[in-house]
Amino acid sequence: MSTPAPDVVRSAYAQLAVTDLARARWFWVDMLGFHVQYENADSLYLRGTDELTHHSLVLRKGEVAALDHISYRVRTPEDVDKAEKFFRQLGRPVKRLKKGEGTVGVGDAVRVVDPLGFPVEFFHEIERGERLIQRYDLHRGAQIARLDHFNICTPDIPAAYAHYKSLGFGCSETIEGDEHELYAAWMYRKQTVHDVAFTGGAGPRLHHLGVATHESHQVLRTADIFGALHEEKHIERGPGRHGVSNAFYVYLRDPDGHRVEIYTSDYYTGDPDHETYRWNVHDDRRRDFWGNAVIESWYKEATPVLDLDGRQQPVGSALLDESAVQVGADGLG
Numbered sequence: 116m117s118t119p120a121p122d123v124v125r126s127a128y129a130q131l132a133v134t135d136l137a138r139a140r141w142f143w144v145d146m147l148g149f150h151v152q153y154e155n156a157d158s159l160y161l162r163g164t165d166e167l168t169h170h171s172l173v174l175r176k177g178e179v180a181a182l183d184h185i186s187y188r189v190r191t192p193e194d195v196d197k198a199e200k201f202f203r204q205l206g207r208p209v210k211r212l213k214k215g216e217g218t219v220g221v222g223d224a225v226r227v228v229d230p231l232g233f234p235v236e237f238f239h240e241i242e243r244g245e246r247l248i249q250r251y252d253l254h255r256g257a258q259i260a261r262l263d264h265f266n267i268c269t270p271d272i273p274a275a276y277a278h279y280k281s282l283g284f285g286c287s288e289t290i291e292g293d294e295h296e297l298y299a300a301w302m303y304r305k306q307t308v309h310d311v312a313f314t315g316g317a318g319p320r321l322h323h324l325g326v327a328t329h330e331s332h333q334v335l336r337t338a339d340i341f342g343a344l345h346e347e348k349h350i351e352r353g354p355g356r357h358g359v360s361n362a363f364y365v366y367l368r369d370p371d372g373h374r375v376e377i378y379t380s381d382y383y384t385g386d387p388d389h390e391t392y393r394w395n396v397h398d399d400r401r402r403d404f405w406g407n408a409v410i411e412s413w414y415k416e417a418t419p420v421l422d423l424d425g426r427q428q429p430v431g432s433a434l435l436d437e438s439a440v441q442v443g444a445d446g447l448g
């Protein structure tokens with residue numbers, strides 16, 4: 116009898132290793148406006164203005180810029196047990212962490228290396244934070260409201276789709292070839308476009324963290340603030356309007372090269388019969404609705420990931436390379 120999947124509520128937080136904590140603080144706190152919930156000598160625990168739980172981003176001082184883990188919140192404490200059984204059943208590396216043994220603010224948790232090679236944590240219990248939703252006096256910089264999604268680079272998109280389908284994720288949109296070969300997919304548990312999305316490429320690597328603002332003017336203001344400070348080199352792609360998700364976006368690279376997307380105004384996906392919207396890889400509106408080209412670095416560069424012992428995971432090369440598909444505006448390949 117197959118082990119039931121844990122009931123995942125949402126993408127909850129990511130832990131990144133950064134090589135210079137002060138420079139990372141400048142980028143993520145001073146420029147983006149994340150709220151410092153807790154800090155110690157080598158780590159920062161950050162959250163957006165809408166977030167009522169302890170953090171949605173942990174920055175840890177490390178030798179190498181990398182992803183320590185992405186983390187999903189599950190609905191009940193029993194779902195942490197279910198997650199442990201689910202991944203042990205798959206024969207994957209699993210580490211159970213009692214409250215106090217893992218991340219500050221998080222209770223009982225399990226960390227696994229999933230079948231795609233990613234370090235993933237599942238938890239239920241987490242400390243609450245002061246409600247900042249209307250503390251407009253504390254909303255600064257890009258005024259980030261919350262973490263919205265993880266985007267992961269993986270060589271085998273169908274395998275990624277199958278794994279997250281087995282975890283009960285729905286699929287809101289895809290990018291497919293003429294023979295329906297799968298180039299990319301967006302999958303969700305919370306009732307928006309995605310908690311996780313897959314970009315074809317060498318992996319396992321983290322492609323980006325998607326963080327949400329309430330309004331498109333905050334996306335534009337983010338770009339203006341970096342321009343005003345002559346820090347425009349941190350702006351990688353956009354601002355623009357996505358085809359997939361319909362969100363308004365800009366992509367930034369932090370001082371270590373970690374990619375973050377400032378993202379707003381996607382749509383509801385919560386009905387049980389919500390249908391997947393499928394884009395053709397030759398449609399040059401798919402990634403930017405106005406047909407603007409996708410810069411090469413966006414397809415090729417990403418953050419390495421660590422295993423449960425902190426060793427960098429080797430990467431396999433992509434089965435399909437979207438950037439090699441000649442699409443009008445991209446001008447790549």
Ligand SMILES: O=S(=O)(O)c1ccc(O)c(O)c1
Pocket residue numbers: 264266312325357358359360362376378401402403
């Ligand atoms: O560029 S895409 O329109 O495919 C896109 C859509 C939603 C996202 O979150 C994203 O990173 C990229």
Ligand SMILES: [Ca+2]
Pocket residue numbers: 347348349350351
């Ligand atoms: Ca730039």
Ligand SMILES: [Fe+2]
Pocket residue numbers: 264266312323324325376378
């Ligand atoms: Fe994204």
